[in-house]
Amino acid sequence: MALGHEIASLQAQAAQALDLEMAGALDAAASSYAKAASQLRYLLDVCVPRSQPDLAAVCANLLAAWTHRLRALEARGARRHPAQQEQQQQQQQPATADRVGDRPSDAPHEGGMDTAAGDGGGGSGGDSGPAAAEAQWVHLGERDAARPSLDGTASAASANTEDCGGGGPMLRFDYGAGAMYAAEPEQLPPLACWAGGACSGSPPEGASQGAAKLELLRQCQRAVSGSLDDVVGLESVKDELDEAVFMPLRHPQLFKGIRRPPRHFLLYGAPGTGKTLLVEKLAAEAGFTLLALSPSSILSKWSGDSEKALQLAFDAARAMAPAVLFLDEVDALGQARGSGAGGDDAASRRLLTELLLQMNGLGPDEGVYVFGATNRMADCDAALLRRFERRVEVPLPDRAARGEFLASMLARPEINSPLPPPDLERIVAATEGFSGSDMACLCRDAAMAPVRELFGRRDPAGGGCKRRRLGESGGAAGPGKAAGLAVRKLTAGDFEAALVKIRPAAVDAREGSAGAVPSPA
Ligand SMILES: Nc1ncnc2c1ncn2[C@@H]1O[C@H](COP(=O)(O)OP(=O)(O)O)[C@@H](O)[C@H]1O
Ligand SMILES: [Mg+2]
Structure with a gap:
């Protein structure tokens, strides 16, 4: 679908959200706005080409408006995403004794797509009243045209200054100076690319490339539901995931420094033991966006351009954070170099190197968890295994x-x-x-x-x-x-x-x- 159609369909979704809001269905409206904003954020972040600054401005304004509606709905009592809500509560309350196995499973579960914008919007805060209008503009960073960054859309525009807020996130682009400012940088949406080009992505390309990114997103994004409780047995694995993912979400203040939670997990074990299921249920319970990459979506479809596809997937995960990037059958992506099983092939070496680079490049605060799954650990490259900080065996059921x-x-x-x-x-x-x-x-x-x-x-x-x-x-x-x-x-x-x-x-x-x-x- 063309970018324009994609945006139009998101607008239709936002219109439905407005109907829901008018009908008093605040939770459903908030969820709808969150989904639309999440998708739009992704489009704006990685799909809108440099050559279309007007389109970027339209998207930014829509995003600001929807985020504002989301904030307004939350102010009226609409539920935020459970994980984010808990985190916020924890930050406001003194630490209490933790209960083992106390996953937020009693909270309502929503599909992964709901969440990214919930968080993103949540981060954008942006009081739209006079106070925000009076805000101090803080310089966020240079928008250096020489440095590849996906926010190039606007930096290529004419030399002028534009406020993007309209009651939502207060951002100011100074195209002439190539700089960006925000009223409340700590409440900025998680658009790393906007905030000074911290993105590892490629330079903005043409519209066809934008469509390709969207296609990749379509292939990878998986709607999930349920919770880890749906997984039978595997109690030790669930406990481990609870400690590494859910506890830090509930008690962020406890998981700092040496207790920093791992972000890269490898699940290994015999086929059919529930590795994929675990990742899906974890993403659903935590309310993370799930982007699942199989070797076929990287290797065959994108033949000759696999590294690029991998790069895009990581960019998409960042843009839709909090997110789980799931590399199923990761052994096929990262075969041991010199293993003779295709590992000597220059293309597969390049792909493995790209994967290692991308995993290294993920910052701890980017909200992206990488999960790999394999039933052939021996085929995985040693350097790749090292990148997975936590390797968890998924055994046969006892x-x-x-x-x-x-x-x-x-x-x-x-x-x-x-x-x-x-x-x-x-x-x-x-x-x-x-x-x-x-x-x-x-x-x-x-x-x-x-x-x-x-x-x-x-x-x-x-x-x-x-x-x-x-x-x-x-x-x-x-x-x-x-x-x-x-x-x-x-x-x-x-x-x-x-x-x-x-x-x-x-x-x-x-x-x-x-x-x-x-x-x-
Ligand atoms: N622990 C489990 N609890 C519930 N269902 C399971 C479990 N393990 C496997 N299954 C069933 O087997 C199917 C395949 O599991 P899957 O997660 O794809 O295995 P793997 O990824 O380890 O090869 C699942 O869709 C589910 O129906
Ligand atoms: Mg599997």
């Missing part, structure tokens, strides 16, 4: 966790089939070595057994599996009648039958690679 998986599945409303404890114990014992994903497959297959019966289908292994076409009626248990038929409860036998078919993926992979023919039972 007995208790497997029991939890089964219990939670059996308790689902569509299943509602509690099993006697001895049966459960037997199934749990038979699933040694299963990952979370294997457990999910097993449960799904077992849950299908009563449905197969309903349609007179039997397991192919048992012979006689008659397939009917859509619309074809057949026998007493035809599709038409099924709607009125009750599905029987699950039994331990259903799990035992499923266990014959479903085996741990790791075992299948091992046997497959060894050329063994899997045994039928």
